[in-house]
Amino acid sequence: MKVKKESVQDYLYQNLREQWKILFGVETEIHLHKWLINYKNDCLFLYNVHGLLIGESSNDLKDEQRKLVYKKTASTLEIIDSLSTLQIPLSAAKLAIQMVCDYLYDYLPLGSVVILNKKYLGRAFEVDEIQQVRFVITQRFACIPDTETFYPYGGIIYPIGQIEGERVIYFTPPLIEEVQHFGFQDDTDRAFVLEMKEELIKRKKFQSIAFIDSKKREQAQQVIERRGR
Structure with a gap:
């Protein structure tokens, strides 16, 4: 039976959430989920956020598609939407981005x-x-x-x-x-x-x-x- 791509992504994403709970604790996992669920099926913009975190760009970044603004402080990454601001420790944000991009990315087939x-x-x-x-x-x-x-x-x-x-x-x-x-x-x-x-x-x-x-x-x-x- 053919497995739907959406089902696989859901399975992988739930695996990530369990790993985040172990690594960062329940509260940070909830914040990571609220943020990174937006990138479950298309994580490419997160490479730009990673560049922000390691100093490859200015301290501000905007995701026009998802209407999110990113601000880097001395110790946290702020993710701002029209209703709220999430604050995530820089170390947790970096590792979570790496995990999403490596684990959820839809790798192209050979011959592409x-x-x-x-x-x-x-x-x-x-x-x-x-x-x-x-x-x-x-x-x-x-x-x-x-x-x-x-x-x-x-x-x-x-x-x-x-x-x-x-x-x-x-x-x-x-x-x-x-x-x-x-x-x-x-x-x-x-x-x-x-x-x-x-x-x-x-x-x-x-x-x-x-x-x-x-x-x-x-x-x-x-x-x-x-x-x-």
């Missing part, structure tokens, strides 16, 4: 063709001479040895295929500007993604490279370069 943001590809290409950079997704949950981190995606350039021998470009969801082709997906693929979320992310506590600090990210990149992946 995506356009990536050029400004993040300067080390690999002469991007000024390229109008679009398209990749075919050939890997997901690409684990980096000895780091407990993973890249959500690995891909090869379209339409050329593999470049520079065995080289693959690894990237995270925020770098995707457009999905031009959605790859093949069936119940087997959905079961694989669910298993990776349960085993790799929930049980083994791996996290996306998008949420590690710059020092750990540099170490992970060095591992990749040594292995020539």
